[in-house]
Amino acid sequence: MTSVTNGGDRADARRNRAKMLSAAGEAFAQQGLDVPLGEIARRAGVGAGTVYRHFPTKQALLEAVFVQHLEELVASGEQRMARFAPAQAFFGFLLDVVQKSDLRGHICDVIAEDASWPRPMLRASVQRFRQVLTALLHAAQRAGGVRADIGPDDVVSITAGCVSMLAARRDRAAGHRLVQLVLDGLRTPAAVTEQLAFRDSAVGVCADCGARLPLQATGRPARYCGATCRQRARRRRLAG
Known part of the structure; x- marks a missing residue:
């Protein structure tokens, strides 16, 4: 039972770390480097103490x-x-x-x-x-x-x-x-x-806004980065 519990704790720690890194990347990109660690914790859905345990500074x-x-x-x-x-x-x-x-x-x-x-x-x-x-x-x-x-x-x-x-x-x-x-x-x-x-x-840019489209292993190459650009392009076609 102890090994199972420890394994679950490690998996939780890995998931929390991944969430914190994702949240930090977004926060730094959007708000700059002055964003407080508490804001990163909020975005990641974890406590501030969890952030400090993984990243002391x-x-x-x-x-x-x-x-x-x-x-x-x-x-x-x-x-x-x-x-x-x-x-x-x-x-x-x-x-x-x-x-x-x-x-x-x-x-x-x-x-x-x-x-x-x-x-x-x-x-x-x-x-x-x-x-x-x-x-x-x-x-x-x-x-x-x-x-x-x-x-x-x-x-x-x-x-x-x-x-x-x-x-x-x-x-x-x-x-x-x-x-x-x-x-x-x-x-x-x-x-x-x-x-x-x-x-x-397999890679291009959005036909509407020019944003990079992700690499796709299979399937038809995407033309738009999301529903907003797709709908905007459709409205332009209909208007024309």
């Missing part, structure tokens, strides 16, 4: 949220390597990085500005991210889809610039178009001339 919580962000990107990159052609996988990954990092902008800012980062856990996630990015880049270069004079550091800097550019634009569709133009500069001249598809076949 806000800095510890920030690190955990950013580690989760990087691990999600690593998983996305690995999935793309297994499913798509090299250039398609590389550019799809960069779009994923830009979109998801834009949503984590406040967290990215504090990591970049604080000289004490990265901590050991975050350093390991950064290393895994770099490994996946480098593998995707080199595969795309060997396939002739990306310029040979581009290195991983160049890609990181260009991607960070795209995140800042997207965050500065209120018109999301226009922002994504600018990101595409910048990333197209990484292609080989032959690939640009052939006008290869920028996005992979």
